[in-house]
Amino acid sequence: MIDTLRLTAEEAAGLLERGEVSPAELHRAYLDAAAERNDELNAYLCTVDDGAHGATSVPIAFKDIVSTKGVETTAGSKILAGYRPVFDATVAARCKDAGLALIGKTNMDEFAMGSSTENSAYGPTRNPWDPTRVPGGSSGGSTAAVAAGLAPWALGSDTGGSIKQPAALCGVVGLRPTYGAVSRYGIVAFASSLDQIGPVAKTVRDCARLYEIIAGRDPCDTTTVELPEPVAVPDAGDLKGLRIGVPTELNEAEGIEAGVREQVGHALDLARDLGAEIGECRLPRSVEYGLPCYYLIAPSEASSNLARYDGVRYGLRSTPNGDVRAMYDRTRHDGFGDEPKRRIMLGTYALSAGYYEAFYGQAQKVRTVIRDEHAAAFEQFDVLVSPTSPTVAFELGARTADPLAMYAADLLTIPSNLAGLPGLSIPCGLSNRLPVGLQLIGRQFSENLLFRAGHALERALEFDFVPERYR
Amino acid sequence: MSAWEPVIGLEIHVHLKTRTKMFCRCPVAYFEPPNTQTCPVCLAMPGSLPVPNRKAVEWTILLGLALGCEIAPRAIFHRKNYFYPDNPKGYQISQYDEPLCVNGKVLVPGADGDAEVGIVRAHLEEDAAKTVHVGGAEGRIHGAESSLVDFNRAGTPLVEIVTAPDLRSADEAKRFLQLLRQTVVELGISDAEMEKGSMRFDVNVSVREVGETEFRTRTELKNMNSFNFAAKGIEREITRQVGIYEAGGTVEQETLHFDPGNESAAPLRSKEEAQDYRYFPEPDLVPLQPDRELVGRLRGELPERPWERIRRLETEVGLTLAEGLVTSGRDELYSRIPGERDAVANVVMNELAATGIDPAAVHAEELGKVIAARAGIPRSAFAEALAASGSEGFSADRYLAEAAIADVGELDPVIDRILGQNQQQVEAYRGGKEGLLGFFVGQVMKETGGKANPKVVNERVREKLKA
Amino acid sequence: MAISRDEVLHVARLARLELGEDELERFAEQLNAILEAVGKVAELDLEGVEPTAHPLDLMNVWAEDEPRPCLSVDEALANAPDREGGSFRVPAA
């Protein structure tokens, strides 16, 4: 009997190597777990029963934003209901080549627009630690699936914090890679200059292994590059020589819960014990202007990226009487939920004649400022740390009426994303019996260093990733 | 009544004849069954991403250089956002305020000096799909019940060339377009075939009183795909606008859509609704920074420009023939054929052009000999010579051998014999029946198997009959 | 009001989004709140600061002009809401 709640991907690979289970049995075990717990959690939008065909390794779950040949890919939207891609995303192909069987496609905020997975057209995903609460988002389906043992690991996507934040709220490990490290080809686009695909897993080592499979230049994505150094799966237990910067504004921003600050403080004490030098640094404008900057750039790009959903070639088509324009207007009215509509309109407005310079143009300059502030901080430090999310998982419905309150959930993850930097979130304890996430930010392409630091802290923290209610 | 001056600007789109599309590696292919030349990228399937075609970038730079443009040290692609079924992504990847080529200049040789036409920009973009309107008035923009979309053409590399409003007549515009077409054809970057739609252009027309410095409201003639068609349309529009102003009216900004398939169809007028394309830098692509060495190399490889060649040839054969030779791509052949220049130019432009022989295949040296001997060769023989001038082992000798017998020493005995054999007719002629002259000449020609020079025979027979 | 009801309608038209009365009301209100928040970027004087369009400083990334296999017509039209023969069919354009 395989305990999918405890089994890490690395351990699962061990079982396969020693021939104790077959890839198909392993795949089946996760399908059974899903059959048992998915009705409550709604982490999977669909599962792939014959997914183990040709598999040789540990199975995996994909956020439904990843195009999978022949398997419905909706990006959590009604407008893509029934859409079956005729091609695999590059990351899906790389997982296939590595022998990873697809367990299923996980739930998400529609077009990755959200921080709670409540914006899915297919109902919200619930947090395995407390089903009355959200798993975070937009990759809440992937993080919930891993936390609840419905998948050993999974792929998520992160634009403003959509891997890091739900990983924190679900008590799992999530990496948002350096922009350009992982191919976006076949990933349903939200905001092209920010979107990145990344691994979600129970441990930092698993994260590193999955990252190794998906990362590297893809000729189909001109914004990708070859990794400067091979991925190193970490095992060092110390942090000797590591200079950790604690950005004041990221750690003292208003809205950070006391319990969250406490657990992060505890993690920093452990880091010091492990030999890290810890010092303060500043990111004043990054934190103050990051959110506004992000909510101009991301919606602007989204308004253009979502223009292709017009009912002509795929997806939903509503046909009122009238010409093709009437078809567009009705199709997009019926197919998009409120959040995409809000962002499409916000972005369209920000790009429209007379407003471009004041909004999009200005936001791109703010981005330069944020980039420079981070570069300055990294002259003194190797890694910057902060809480991943100001709060632990909040209750379903708590923020749905107030978009701005929802947007604030990404306050701490957005600045480094705008700078194109990698970020790792690891669980660092509980507050009110809910997981707290620690965010580690590195220089561009310093994932190996993040893995090393994350792994050492993970061992020292001894966090039990199995939700209490399942133990 | 005041004198009116037309102000004309052009926007030309030319397909590049690369093997593959601009942002995906589907073949650029014409006349294939619908949607057989597509992929996730040119169908704008979710998650697909563009990858620029290196050759298309190089060719755009090459054209820019030929048009005397500055090549930008850094160029970027922008998204031009608008909804239409032939625009799969909902945006066209084009260039906006940082195009590859700017500030060029083309000279249109004219009877009284060169017309200098500024090239504002030449940029790279992608073509749209083809929409066929069915159920209603065929192929018209309105009145259709539904439209069928074929994405084979979607993503074909397009260079857009925008001129300053420097053209002052329909004829000048037409001659500029011919020069531009010849330029891209000679660079080998496009076949610029209007029937195929691989060259299309929009024309902006306004008029103003001579001496006026401001521009007046312009109208746009869209979808032109024939030079004469464009010239006609421009003329028509100039007359219309002048008419309106002289009647004290005002010209409204509007667009005239022409039906490329049906030149006789009247254009559809549509108010220019203010578009808002929301241009912004294409985040899926990175900047272009043309390699200075490449630019230098391309500049070095540039052939002499058509308008320069026209001026050179003008001194030999005059402007009209020179322009005709160059814009028809026959001046190279003309230059290869030795002999009296006007005669050669005329043969090349007229008789030879009519044969449809590939100019490159013509044996110039030999043809030159035939042209030089033209006066002495029977018309039929000359025609045969032209027809054969492009084929294997064509040699002038055979046709020169047919040169007419003009040598009196050779002709006189024949004439004397003919006259001797037809005494009655000789008498009749001398009696005043001068119409019989033709009879004698005919006989002589018959005797000589048509090789005698009729002019000479005429003179000799007349003289002999006088005696 | 940073954005008027008419502007919301104009933007919806540009974005080809049909909006019901209720949505119009709701979105106008929410967009105003959001625009007020994001308008904060205007506080910074960034005269002369270069915009960042991309986190990476890459340039000249392209592909050689060599054809790759296309999709079959049936793959191309596999998800088409409406087709006629090998073409996508849409209401009159």
Ligand SMILES: [Mg+2]
């Ligand atoms: Mg254009």
Ligand SMILES: [Zn+2]
């Ligand atoms: Zn293609």
